[in-house]
Amino acid sequence: MFFKKKDTEKDIKNADPGTNLVxxxxxxxxxxxxxxxxxxxxxxxxxxxxxxxxxxxxxxILFTSDIGVATTQELIDSxxxxxxxxxxxxxxxxxxxxxxxxxxxxEVQAVSHLSPEPGEPLVIMVIGVNGVGxxxxxxxxxxxxxxxxxxxxxxxxxxxxxxxxxxxxIWGERVGADVVKQKTGADPSAVVFxxxxxxxxxxxxxxxxxxAGRLHTKINLxxxxxxxxxxxxxxxxxxxxxxxxxxxxxxxxxxxSQAETFNNxxxxxxxxxTKLDGTAKGGIVVGISRQLxxxxxxxxxxxxxxxxxxxxxxxxxxxxxx
Amino acid sequence: MxxxxxxxxxxxxxxxxxxxxxxxxxxxxxxxxxxLALLEADVNYKVVKNLVxxxxxxxxxxxxxxxxxxxxxxxxxxxxxxxxxxxxVRYGLELSGRTxxxxxxxxxxxxxxxxxxxxxxxxxxxxxxxxxLIPADIYRPAAVDQLIKLGHQIEVPVYPADxxxxxxxxxxxxxxKASRExxxxxxxxxAGRLHVDKELxAELxxxxxxxxxxxxxxxxxxxxxxxxxxxxKRFDESLDITGVILTKMEGDARGGAALSxxxxxxxxxxxxxxxxxxxxxxxxxxxxxxxxxxxMGDVLSLIExxxxxxxEKEAKKLEKKLRKKQFDLEDFQLQLKQIKKxxxxxxxLGMMPGVGELKKLKQFKPDGRELVKVEAIINSMTxxxxxxxxxxxxxxxxxxxxxxxxxxxxxNRILKNFTQTKKIMERFSRTGLxxxxxxxx
Numbered sequence: 001m002f003f004k005k006k007d008t009e010k011d012i013k014n015a016d017p018g019t020n021l022v023x024x025x026x027x028x029x030x031x032x033x034x035x036x037x038x039x040x041x042x043x044x045x046x047x048x049x050x051x052x053x054x055x056x057x058x059x060x061i062l063f064t065s066d067i068g069v070a071t072t073q074e075l076i077d078s079x080x081x082x083x084x085x086x087x088x089x090x091x092x093x094x095x096x097x098x099x100x101x102x103x104x105x106x107e108v109q110a111v112s113h114l115s116p117e118p119g120e121p122l123v124i125m126v127i128g129v130n131g132v133g134x135x136x137x138x139x140x141x142x143x144x145x146x147x148x149x150x151x152x153x154x155x156x157x158x159x160x161x162x163x164x165x166x167x168x169x170i171w172g173e174r175v176g177a178d179v180v181k182q183k184t185g186a187d188p189s190a191v192v193f194x195x196x197x198x199x200x201x202x203x204x205x206x207x208x209x210x211x212a213g214r215l216h217t218k219i220n221l222x223x224x225x226x227x228x229x230x231x232x233x234x235x236x237x238x239x240x241x242x243x244x245x246x247x248x249x250x251x252x253x254x255x256x257s258q259a260e261t262f263n264n265x266x267x268x269x270x271x272x273x274t275k276l277d278g279t280a281k282g283g284i285v286v287g288i289s290r291q292l293x294x295x296x297x298x299x300x301x302x303x304x305x306x307x308x309x310x311x312x313x314x315x316x317x318x319x320x321x322x
Numbered sequence: 323m324x325x326x327x328x329x330x331x332x333x334x335x336x337x338x339x340x341x342x343x344x345x346x347x348x349x350x351x352x353x354x355x356x357x358l359a360l361l362e363a364d365v366n367y368k369v370v371k372n373l374v375x376x377x378x379x380x381x382x383x384x385x386x387x388x389x390x391x392x393x394x395x396x397x398x399x400x401x402x403x404x405x406x407x408x409x410x411v412r413y414g415l416e417l418s419g420r421t422x423x424x425x426x427x428x429x430x431x432x433x434x435x436x437x438x439x440x441x442x443x444x445x446x447x448x449x450x451x452x453x454x455l456i457p458a459d460i461y462r463p464a465a466v467d468q469l470i471k472l473g474h475q476i477e478v479p480v481y482p483a484d485x486x487x488x489x490x491x492x493x494x495x496x497x498x499k500a501s502r503e504x505x506x507x508x509x510x511x512x513a514g515r516l517h518v519d520k521e522l523x524a525e526l527x528x529x530x531x532x533x534x535x536x537x538x539x540x541x542x543x544x545x546x547x548x549x550x551x552x553x554x555k556r557f558d559e560s561l562d563i564t565g566v567i568l569t570k571m572e573g574d575a576r577g578g579a580a581l582s583x584x585x586x587x588x589x590x591x592x593x594x595x596x597x598x599x600x601x602x603x604x605x606x607x608x609x610x611x612x613x614x615x616x617x618m619g620d621v622l623s624l625i626e627x628x629x630x631x632x633x634e635k636e637a638k639k640l641e642k643k644l645r646k647k648q649f650d651l652e653d654f655q656l657q658l659k660q661i662k663k664x665x666x667x668x669x670x671l672g673m674m675p676g677v678g679e680l681k682k683l684k685q686f687k688p689d690g691r692e693l694v695k696v697e698a699i700i701n702s703m704t705x706x707x708x709x710x711x712x713x714x715x716x717x718x719x720x721x722x723x724x725x726x727x728x729x730x731x732x733x734n735r736i737l738k739n740f741t742q743t744k745k746i747m748e749r750f751s752r753t754g755l756x757x758x759x760x761x762x763x
Contacts, residue, residue, distance in 0.1 A: 131432025163468035170463035252364030252547025
């Protein structure tokens with residue numbers, strides 16, 4: 001979790017016995033944090049010079065965060081070069097150099113994409129492999145838009161998985177969003193076409209399209225996704241304005257292949273990184289940002305309705321070293 | 323980078339071939355590559371560290387077999403070591419003692435528990451058992467619905483769980499109902515949860531205590547990264563799991579998580595999930611997993627799959643030809659026909675060695691329609707052309723294009739890819755079955 005220390009401490013002070021699960025979780029994490037110093041701080045504690053052992057331990061931190069071979073090697077190589085050129089001597093400075101380097105990968109420009117015309121809905125298509133949390137993310141994102149005073153519609157274009165339509169329906173009820181759905185097995189493009197028609201006539205502000213999870217290696221299913229994308233644009237020129245790829249923070253190097261393939265097929269505008277409330281660091285997004293330059297919009301930190309937070313690169317990097 | 327581990331090792335060893343023994347020095351650089359390859363495959367950092375040390379000890383001093391290059395010899399050792407670590411033998415479900423037996427599926431959110439529950443039920447049904455599905459996920463919206471629908475598809479009864487009740491209560495009620503319905507295997511689909519969620523982990527311990535299952539299976543996503551060790555360790559510590567099911571194996575993940583999970587829990591991997599269809603559940607074979615982690619393709623699985631459909635004699639003939647470097651377009655034409663019999667193209671491709679390299683070819687796209695085009699082009703060639711592609715000059719190309727209704731560029735592309743493919747195939751021809759049908763577009 002990426003809360004600044006101060007926030008977390010404040011949470012503990014304000015917590016009463018009847019706090020919800022999320023707050024309890026936060027407290028738990030804050031406690032761990034106060035008893036143990038960060039991985040990196042422990043590593044550098046008392047060290048006066050940069051040794052090979054130190055670099056190896058650094059490498060371990062990067063690898064175990066799923067940052068991946070290529071990116072880790074680049075980071076370590078750059079540090080090593082600086083050490084050789086005597087630009088870096090102080091382990092403390094090394095720490096900051098490394099952080100800044102990772103940050104430089106993560107801070108990418110927005111991918112240019114169309115915005116809806118005045119009076120038209122913002123259409124967001126949500127895609128990803130099976131089980132990454134697409135439907136849950138949509139529920140939570142809908143809640144965020146509704147809190148901003150927007151009228152939201154959810155379109156159930158996952159007509160494949162048993163009970164996926166029902167799952168989205170329950171989220172719609174929970175957050176107070178319209179849900180457009182057809183039967184399981186219906187043509188997802190048709191559902192989207194009808195959904196957009198309904199959204200236009202009902203003067204909806206934001207449409208979130210839930211698609212079926214699919215492995216990026218399945219060509220037919222990827223073509224189906226491209227078709228949904230095309231059909232949306234036919235009903236409403238410019239739509240979908242945003243395409244969000246949902247990535248599971250527990251995923252390893254395969255996430256790069258996922259991001260590449262989905263990006264080639266549809267052109268991603270944002271990434272959402274889910275399930276960061278476990279012990280996985282989600283370092284895979286560092287490599288993805290470095291390679292594909294797609295910004296990360298949100299992180300998912302729990303199952304509760306408000307557990308979707310804007311991505312903060314600094315907090316994220318901090319958490320890798322914690 | 324991982325695709326070409328064998329190639330890389332061969333390059334490293336090139337300078338020292340001729341020496342018939344793996345030594346400390348010549349193995350050192352090669353092991354660096356092995357290490358990176360394993361890390362790239364998502365094997366946990368610490369597991370890799372231990373593994374590489376073991377391999378070093380086993381490798382140094384070993385003689386290089388006459389038929390192998392030092393690189394291949396090392397790969398062989400690595401492969402053996404990985405297979406050994408992941409089990410060596412195969413384990414099925416342990417269904418002993420009094421009926422009904424209970425199986426409990428546990429794991430993180432989105433790992434594929436519900437789908438796996440239905441797949442297991444179908445498998446048991448086929449084995450003549452009477453499975454009974456119990457949805458114990460009261461948290462995820464419509465999770466119970468999902469299992470009921472899946473159960474309906476395969477005609478296995480599902481306990482109509484009341485989500486206002488506690489999971490352990492649901493399980494107890496279901497247990498007595500299952501006995502009345504003469505079910506002999508109960509499959510409990512629990513809610514996905516984080517291994518660090520103390521409250522929800524306690525809930526699983528509670529269910530275990532009340533139901534006393536014969537199997538507690540951790541369902542894990544094959545795409546899991548470094549965190550696999552933490553997840554598996556915590557679930558095992560809390561529940562003493564009896565085995566693991568790896569899901570989503572049909573993608574392009576290397577599946578290093580298999581190795582990590584086995585290393586920290588020492589519990590067998592019993593099944594793998596290879597698709598969304600309910601029959602897509604297969605036994606786990608450590609040796610095949612080892613070659614997949616090493617990026618050498620699942621040659622064995624391919625052989626097995628092909629066995630029923632693929633004419634064995636033809637295959638042997640082809641292998642012989644490959645050894646002699648005589649693979650020609652005629653053989654390829656034959657392969658196309660065989661492939662059509664076997665099934666989905668991407669599934670087959672996933673099992674083949676060298677596919678990683680093929681993917682790097684610019685126009686490589688395993689597309690069903692492309693395949694038709696390729697076949698048309700080859701069909702428009704004369705016998706001599708198929709046997710010796712080198713004679714296909716400009717005017718022949720134009721004729722072939724006309725005959726197949728394609729453009730000359732298409733013909734050029736096919737021929738170019740054919741020659742590249744031929745090279746790759748010849749490289750792999752020593753290790754196993756020929757690389758079939760790799761000339762797509």
